[in-house]
Amino acid sequence: MNKLQTNNLIVTYTDGTHDHFKFPSQADSFGMANLVEKLLSSTALALQVGDGLLIIPTAAIRSAEVSPCPGKLPDLVIHDVERLPKT
Numbered sequence: 001m002n003k004l005q006t007n008n009l010i011v012t013y014t015d016g017t018h019d020h021f022k023f024p025s026q027a028d029s030f031g032m033a034n035l036v037e038k039l040l041s042s043t044a045l046a047l048q049v050g051d052g053l054l055i056i057p058t059a060a061i062r063s064a065e066v067s068p069c070p071g072k073l074p075d076l077v078i079h080d081v082e083r084l085p086k087t
Contacts, residue, residue: 010065011045011056021047037074
């Protein structure tokens with residue numbers, strides 16, 4: 001039996017607070033690249049959470065981190081970046 005891959009999404013808001021979400025993979029690598037590209041140009045992040053719909057305006061989001069990283073990414077993504085400690 002194939003177990004679906006689980007992804008994590010950490011959303012940091014402009015006020016410094018954050019939410020951590022967990023969800024099953026939504027698409028294959030090609031579809032995930034298209035989804036990321038659409039999210040980058042969207043005015044809101046829409047998440048089905050339980051039996052509700054959570055809509056987060058992108059203007060309220062400072063950053064969002066998805067892991068694990070999708071295998072295929074939009075062309076605008078810089079690959080193999082290493083995060084360094086803050087100085």
